[in-house]
Amino acid sequence: MNSLPVENNKISRVKIFAFLISQARIRLFPLKLYFNCYSFYNTQERHLHLKLSLLHCASLSVRMLKIPPHQVAGHKAGNGKLGPLVDESGRFYKPLQGDERGSNELKFYTSFSSDTRIPEHISKFFPTFYGTQLIEASDGSGLKPHLVLQDLSIGRVNPSIVDIKMGSRTWAPEASEEYIQKCLKKDRETSSLPLGFRLSGIQIYGNKESGYWKPERTSMQNLSAEKLKTILKKFVSSNTSRDMNLQPDCAFAATVYGGSTGILSQLLELKAWFEDQTMYHFYSCSILMSFEKELALEGKNPGGQIKLIDFAHVIEGKGVIDHNFLGGLCSLIKFISEILTALIEHITEVVPSVNGVN
Amino acid sequence: MNSLPVENNKISRVKIFAFLISQARIRLFPLKLYFNCYSFYNTQERHLHLKLSLLHCASLSVRMLKIPPHQVAGHKAGNGKLGPLVDESGRFYKPLQGDERGSNELKFYTSFSSDTRIPEHISKFFPTFYGTQLIEASDGSGLKPHLVLQDLSIGRVNPSIVDIKMGSRTWAPEASEEYIQKCLKKDRETSSLPLGFRLSGIQIYGNKESGYWKPERTSMQNLSAEKLKTILKKFVSSNTSRDMNLQPDCAFAATVYGGSTGILSQLLELKAWFEDQTMYHFYSCSILMSFEKELALEGKNPGGQIKLIDFAHVIEGKGVIDHNFLGGLCSLIKFISEILTALIEHITEVVPSVNGVN
Numbered sequence: 001m002n003s004l005p006v007e008n009n010k011i012s013r014v015k016i017f018a019f020l021i022s023q024a025r026i027r028l029f030p031l032k033l034y035f036n037c038y039s040f041y042n043t044q045e046r047h048l049h050l051k052l053s054l055l056h057c058a059s060l061s062v063r064m065l066k067i068p069p070h071q072v073a074g075h076k077a078g079n080g081k082l083g084p085l086v087d088e089s090g091r092f093y094k095p096l097q098g099d100e101r102g103s104n105e106l107k108f109y110t111s112f113s114s115d116t117r118i119p120e121h122i123s124k125f126f127p128t129f130y131g132t133q134l135i136e137a138s139d140g141s142g143l144k145p146h147l148v149l150q151d152l153s154i155g156r157v158n159p160s161i162v163d164i165k166m167g168s169r170t171w172a173p174e175a176s177e178e179y180i181q182k183c184l185k186k187d188r189e190t191s192s193l194p195l196g197f198r199l200s201g202i203q204i205y206g207n208k209e210s211g212y213w214k215p216e217r218t219s220m221q222n223l224s225a226e227k228l229k230t231i232l233k234k235f236v237s238s239n240t241s242r243d244m245n246l247q248p249d250c251a252f253a254a255t256v257y258g259g260s261t262g263i264l265s266q267l268l269e270l271k272a273w274f275e276d277q278t279m280y281h282f283y284s285c286s287i288l289m290s291f292e293k294e295l296a297l298e299g300k301n302p303g304g305q306i307k308l309i310d311f312a313h314v315i316e317g318k319g320v321i322d323h324n325f326l327g328g329l330c331s332l333i334k335f336i337s338e339i340l341t342a343l344i345e346h347i348t349e350v351v352p353s354v355n356g357v358n
Numbered sequence: 359m360n361s362l363p364v365e366n367n368k369i370s371r372v373k374i375f376a377f378l379i380s381q382a383r384i385r386l387f388p389l390k391l392y393f394n395c396y397s398f399y400n401t402q403e404r405h406l407h408l409k410l411s412l413l414h415c416a417s418l419s420v421r422m423l424k425i426p427p428h429q430v431a432g433h434k435a436g437n438g439k440l441g442p443l444v445d446e447s448g449r450f451y452k453p454l455q456g457d458e459r460g461s462n463e464l465k466f467y468t469s470f471s472s473d474t475r476i477p478e479h480i481s482k483f484f485p486t487f488y489g490t491q492l493i494e495a496s497d498g499s500g501l502k503p504h505l506v507l508q509d510l511s512i513g514r515v516n517p518s519i520v521d522i523k524m525g526s527r528t529w530a531p532e533a534s535e536e537y538i539q540k541c542l543k544k545d546r547e548t549s550s551l552p553l554g555f556r557l558s559g560i561q562i563y564g565n566k567e568s569g570y571w572k573p574e575r576t577s578m579q580n581l582s583a584e585k586l587k588t589i590l591k592k593f594v595s596s597n598t599s600r601d602m603n604l605q606p607d608c609a610f611a612a613t614v615y616g617g618s619t620g621i622l623s624q625l626l627e628l629k630a631w632f633e634d635q636t637m638y639h640f641y642s643c644s645i646l647m648s649f650e651k652e653l654a655l656e657g658k659n660p661g662g663q664i665k666l667i668d669f670a671h672v673i674e675g676k677g678v679i680d681h682n683f684l685g686g687l688c689s690l691i692k693f694i695s696e697i698l699t700a701l702i703e704h705i706t707e708v709v710p711s712v713n714g715v716n
Contacts, residue, residue: 327685
């Protein structure tokens with residue numbers, strides 16, 4: 001390893017920066033914060049700390065970064081575009097948007113991840129936050145700051161995933177007029193206004209032969225209540241991606257949506273928190289619902305889970321609950337409850353005739 | 359009583375109308391509906407029915423109509439203006455607005471009052487609907503159709519009342535562009551957007567000497583979370599209307615908001631229904647909370663109650679819950695819960711010191 005640039009018992013910040021750039025593909029970020037903290041160390045400690053950091057950088061640099069295979073919404077990397085990347089250790093690198101959105105999302109993750117008021121049964125619904133790093137951007141524009149988050153698809157083989165943008169209103173009252181008008185137009189043109197949420201993207205695994213059913217994103221954004229319910233049924237049905245036009249059989253509704261650890265239970269847990277918490281308002285945030293269909297086919301627990309993502313428009317709650325997110329959440333819960341209720345009714349109807357009672 | 363105009367065994371509709379006009383101050387309405395139903399009767403039955411109806415009209419005509427003494431929001435009668443009237447029997451006559459709003463509110467009351475899917479523990483939160491009648495309008499413009507409803511202040515002597523317009527959005531997606539823009543502007547300028555509701559009017563009874571505290575309506579529409587909570591505390595405090603600027607003591611919070619029949623319990627009952635019902639969306643509808651302070655002062659049950667009013671903008675739910683109303687309702691519930699929780703904490707703090715434990 002090259003020697004560190006030291007001048008008059010002080011480490012030149014510019015030279016350290018150049019040194020870091022030269023040594024590793026993935027660098028620690030934000031440097032500003034890094035150097036602010038750095039002023040607490042004496043010279044010897046600085047050397048040790050920098051050496052450790054550079055070792056960390058070096059270890060990161062050998063990791064392979066790739067485009068997330070299961071991203072269903074948002075900006076995607078590839079074809080020279082800027083988008084998130086993942087490594088093999090289960091980390092998700094999300095480019096920090098250059099404007100207010102980036103700083104706002106970083107502010108949220110920093111605040112939320114250290115907020116002792118968030119109970120564990122709620123923080124589990126959020127991706128783990130590992131800080132920020134400078135990494136080569138996917139669009140080839142060089143080193144760019146990225147949020148380092150938990151890769152939510154790690155361990156999944158063929159996950160079925162749906163991204164649901166929550167709330168009938170995706171804009172905060174304090175947003176700029178231009179942004180409000182843009183969002184309002186979209187909220188009115190999509191199902192956000194009538195349903196309290198809209199689907200931002202979906203992929204449903206069929207089977208090994210047929211692979212995924214991935215409808216055009218825009219076709220999913222303006223669903224009627226009836227069509228939305230059909231999609232939520234398809235999501236937990238045994239249909240292959242080739243026969244998605246057939247009546248969904250809801251074969252996995254009970255194991256994915258139902259049960260004490262199923263998606264409905266998780267949504268209800270989240271709802272109870274939203275009825276109470278007045279710390280954050282989650283505008284334009286999504287709930288990601290996923291499960292592993294192949295496990296369901298094998299009669300195993302398909303690992304239905306919900307996670308919240310996209311916090312670029314989170315604002316302080318200022319003593320008021322997030323009634324906008326909560327309203328949408330209650331609407332989503334109602335749809336899923338209805339699917340399960342219909343299933344129970346269907347089973348109740350079928351069982352007596354099977355037993356020859358009818 | 360004059361004889362009825364009968365021609366060729368048929369009763370002339372025009373003459374009957376003129377006859378009705380000449381006989382009674384309050385007339386049955388709508389006549390169109392009346393005559394439609396009327397075609398089912400034979401001649402003898404028609405005579406009997408008309409005689410009974412006219413007796414009914416005559417009995418109504420002797421009733422004194424007056425301006426409701428406890429109306430805190432909406433159009434008010436008096437000074438040549440069109441507004442609701444009440445009689446001594448406990449009926450509230452609301453002028454049917456001439457435009458779509460009137461027909462929509464009538465449609466809602468007609469549908470809701472005969473809707474067998476509405477459980478009794480929910481229909482009790484709505485004013486009883488007695489049909490419609492033509493009565494002399496309060497602005498002196500002659501006979502006008504009125505909705506005949508239960509007078510919610512009947513039996514109250516000095517009620518404290520607050521009118522809360524629910525939902526962060528007071529407009530339905532299907533409304534006209536002009537109406538949407540008008541409402542959106544108001545929702546953004548008031549507390550509707552941040553809190554999920556706004557106060558449309560309030561009167562708080564102080565005592566016999568000081569009477570009511572009735573702040574300017576507009577001053578109550580754009581309250582911050584903190585100020586709104588203070589108002590909800592003042593509402594259940596023993597302060598007289600002269601010392602409303604003092605710290606509210608929440609003397610009646612436990613008996614008005616708390617308890618198994620208190621306002622919080624009622625709001626929670628309503629919430630459970632809103633989490634489930636997909637029949638109606640209640641845009642721009644209000645929750646009226648009221649109680650009788652003098653009863654509270656005497657240590658009696660102050661009769662805290664909630665009622666829903668104003669249904670001119672109700673639309674069909676089309677299989678989706680009313681997430682907009684529900685969100686605002688959850689927000690209101692949170693405010694009232696916090697007041698009660700603080701009260702319990704205060705009592706828990708005080709009691710040990712009274713007992714000398716601290």
